[in-house]
Amino acid sequence: MPTTLLQSNLPGLELIHRGKVRDVYALPGNRLLIVATDRLSAFDVVLPDPIPGKGEMLAQISNFWFGKTAHIVPNHLLHTPLEEVLPKGTDVALYSKRAVVTKHLKPVPVEAIARGYLIGSGWKDYQATGSLCGIKLPAGLRQAEQLPEPIFTPSTKAAVGDHDENVSFDAVVAAVGKDLAEQVRDATLAIYKWAAAYAAERGIIIADTKFEFGTDEHGKLYVMDEMLTPDSSRFWPADEYKVGISPPSYDKQFVRDYLETLGWNKKAPGPKVPAEVIAGTSAKYAEALHRLAGITLD
Ligand SMILES: Nc1ncnc2c1ncn2[C@@H]1O[C@H](COP(=O)(O)OP(=O)(O)OP(=O)(O)O)[C@@H](O)[C@H]1O
Numbered sequence: 001m002p003t004t005l006l007q008s009n010l011p012g013l014e015l016i017h018r019g020k021v022r023d024v025y026a027l028p029g030n031r032l033l034i035v036a037t038d039r040l041s042a043f044d045v046v047l048p049d050p051i052p053g054k055g056e057m058l059a060q061i062s063n064f065w066f067g068k069t070a071h072i073v074p075n076h077l078l079h080t081p082l083e084e085v086l087p088k089g090t091d092v093a094l095y096s097k098r099a100v101v102t103k104h105l106k107p108v109p110v111e112a113i114a115r116g117y118l119i120g121s122g123w124k125d126y127q128a129t130g131s132l133c134g135i136k137l138p139a140g141l142r143q144a145e146q147l148p149e150p151i152f153t154p155s156t157k158a159a160v161g162d163h164d165e166n167v168s169f170d171a172v173v174a175a176v177g178k179d180l181a182e183q184v185r186d187a188t189l190a191i192y193k194w195a196a197a198y199a200a201e202r203g204i205i206i207a208d209t210k211f212e213f214g215t216d217e218h219g220k221l222y223v224m225d226e227m228l229t230p231d232s233s234r235f236w237p238a239d240e241y242k243v244g245i246s247p248p249s250y251d252k253q254f255v256r257d258y259l260e261t262l263g264w265n266k267k268a269p270g271p272k273v274p275a276e277v278i279a280g281t282s283a284k285y286a287e288a289l290h291r292l293a294g295i296t297l298d
């Protein structure tokens, strides 16, 4: 059975951040312990109900992709056994599939998004302006249409409760400098292209995805946080893909679509989600984990 954890509790460790999904603890040696909980955020608001096992699935799928893409971009994972860092008396089983030990990096303050298809905020911006993050796109593209080639569409990291905002590549250069901006863009597109090809062989379209990067004390770039999960990506079953509609998906779009029916103003507190939507969401995560990574959580 997957475990359920809404909020971690690790007495003796210093909690430095409770994000929407992850609880982050400082470890000696400039390391972090990152715990993926079962919190679900949608439209940047954390919903009141946990999705059982979601954090385990997120951590497992991220670990899978970190491993698969390490030849393209180095990542934040350290392979320290959890038993070495969890406080004595911790229920190890509750944490073993959802926590990782990582390098403590300096975050690059940009959401590094790659898009292969026109959907979500990309579709909205394109309809309004014909462009996306300052990139002029061909006229006449339809919703969910594949782009001529994948593009880098960065956005700002918003504070809790705010929505991220798409920005131009030049804005990223202004924020972090040309060299780092180019490294982030190139790494984002390289990982996306590799992963999209991998997923395509398994009947899944990765419509878009978001990475976070950080640098170490030498300025070396690593991919961090989570990678190619249903929280950070839009996964579509290829056999149900159609241009012109928002395709059904393996990811949070399921719960987003439900929330869109409520007329909720997308501000905290988030609404309660019915049991069948929780179960359905959990099943989507499990299916993504299984189809992409071949992993079944027991
Ligand atoms: N290796 C790392 N070094 C430093 N920070 C990291 C590392 N990996 C992840 N993080 C940060 O840890 C946090 C993880 O929390 P989570 O994913 O829940 O955040 P979020 O909800 O996406 O964003 P926010 O932190 O704004 O709430 C993020 O702020 C992320 O940037």
Ligand SMILES: [Mg+2]
Binding pocket: 019, 021, 225, 226
């Ligand atoms: Mg995050």
